[in-house]
Amino acid sequence: MSDLENKKVFSENLKYYMKLYNKDRNSICKDLNFKYTTVRDWVKGRTYPRIEKIEMLANYFRVQKSDLIEEKTKDVEKKELQQLATVMRKLGFLGENEEDSSDEEMANFLKWYKANKDFIRNKK
Numbered sequence: 001m002s003d004l005e006n007k008k009v010f011s012e013n014l015k016y017y018m019k020l021y022n023k024d025r026n027s028i029c030k031d032l033n034f035k036y037t038t039v040r041d042w043v044k045g046r047t048y049p050r051i052e053k054i055e056m057l058a059n060y061f062r063v064q065k066s067d068l069i070e071e072k073t074k075d076v077e078k079k080e081l082q083q084l085a086t087v088m089r090k091l092g093f094l095g096e097n098e099e100d101s102s103d104e105e106m107a108n109f110l111k112w113y114k115a116n117k118d119f120i121r122n123k124k
Contacts, residue, residue: 003048009071010054011045017061017068018043020111032056062115084113 018024025039034053041047049057051065058065 006069007045007048010048010069011043013068013070014042014057017057017063017111021061028057028060032060063111067114 018028025036025043028034028039029036038047038049042049054065054068058068061068
């Protein structure tokens, strides 16, 4: 992947997690002591962070570093959503033929679950 593609992938992933966790640039800067212009450039895909900053962001969002730097294929996302729909049906959140949750809602739930699965397992 080219440098430009890496910046774009990181930018899209960062924006995704910012939206998912309702964080803006100011809150990230304040919480992690980053310069606003640095975060702005990452969000706009102008620059790519150093590995230690990627690690800090991954810890902040409770995700793997790879979730920030790797592009997911649509096939992988679709498979995860299908697995999630199966689990949601077994738990009674969806009926057998119900399609009451959008792909985006299930994708958001899946990201949340991945970020919190250790906490959830420890509460059992």
